[in-house]
Amino acid sequence: MTHTLIDAARELAPSFGARAQEWDKTRSYCWQNIDDLVSAGIMGMSIPGEYGGRGASFLDVVSVVEEIARSCALTARVVVEGNLGGISAVMAYGSAAQKAFCAPLVLAGDKPAICITEPDAGSAASQMQTTARKKGGKYILNGTKHWITGGGVSKLHLVFARVMNEAGIEQGIGGFILFADPRSGDCLAGFEVVRREHTLGLCGMPEAELRFDNVEVDKKWLLEPPSGLKHGFADLMSAYNSQRVGAGAVALGIAAGAHEHAKRYLLDRKQFGRPLAEFQGLQWMLADMDTQIHAARLLLRDAAQSRGPDGSAFPDMTKAARAKLFASEMAIKVVNDALQMFGARGYGDQEPLERMYRDVRMFTIGGGTAQVLRTQIAGSILGIKTPQSRDGYMRLSDTTPVAAE
Secondary structure, eight states, X not given: OHHHHHHHHHHHHHHHHHHHHHHHHHTOOOHHHHHHXXXXXXXXXXXXXXXXSOOOOHHHHHHHHHHHHTTOHHHHHHHHHTTSTHHHHHHHHOOHHHHHHHHHHHHTTOOOEEEOXXXXXXXXGGGOOOEEEEETTEEEEEEEEEEEETTTTXXXXXXXXXXXXXXXXXXXXXXXXXXXXXXXXXXXXXXXXEXXXXXXXXXXXXXXXXXXXXXXXXXXXXXXXXXXXXXXXXXXXXXXXXXXXXXXXXXXXXXXXXXXXHHHHHHHOEETTEXXXXXXXXXXXXXXXXXXXXXXXXXXXXXXXXXXTTOOSSOOHHHHHHHHXXXXXXXXXXXXXXXXXXXXXXXXXXXXXXHHHHHXXXXXXXXXXXXXXXXXXXXXXXXXXXXXXXXXXXXXXXXXXXXXX
């Protein structure tokens, strides 16, 4: 299956690359590319066969994402979110009815939006203030979400909120499956796309602020993991490990694409009467880029094929963090070095390097900053939880805080 999907991605890549500059300049969503992805069976390829997908593995998805990201990072990011993260959480934890509702939408081209981040709760996601208070057979959703990828174009939304019972007592953090199609106006009362951010890169992907003002959601749309609401947030966030691996794959693909452009340029461009490829300094830069790309690919493949220590369906958290951290930082350096090889030509828009340079920058930020990932990795090495709050550290095998010295 992997080779079939990769072949399809490679066939589509030239057309995606040809359109990439248009999406970037006009800040337009890549609707035409979505149609191609659907036709090729790439959207929702990770969805199990009984719900219409191909049952592709995370490794399959990562391999396809890398191929597409070489030409168009925007489209690759759609593929990530059309197979990992939100939809993978629904497929792992959702009821049969939830799966049957969400799968056809994704297979038809919808990119689900994961609504976690808030104006005052970014890296500290557990400090979110959005609430869902039970009222009979419904939940009343109130709050604001910010930097929501796909806000305004996505129909499916997985909205994280503090779940309250009818007495207003918190039960835990849960995810709610919410359908809203802002483009057609088919939205629940009280749902609003407030504004779209102006971003440095990935300009065709909306990053929006969403507001929920007494939005009524039927209780059947509460996505509740097996461990229940009390500990469900950790289960739901484990699905984010697959999202992180996917984000790392986009960064890897951008780097691989930049490396290909650099190789071409060094062979074609002549200075001082000989090709740039004959200059040892540039050869070494190219070799370093190649080595870093291969290292990132191995880390991502290892993470994609891993499972959490509890045998969960999602990648191991530490391996996912390690892979995304290395791939995202590597990609920034590789693209920067590739642009340097092009000189002034790379700085302009005659070549795709300046767009790739802007696109790649977000991957050390979104989906877990490089600093948060380092903290998670360090906690795994030391065997302690490493909260950034003032409550002190906590051993993984204990419940006693360790006082900071």
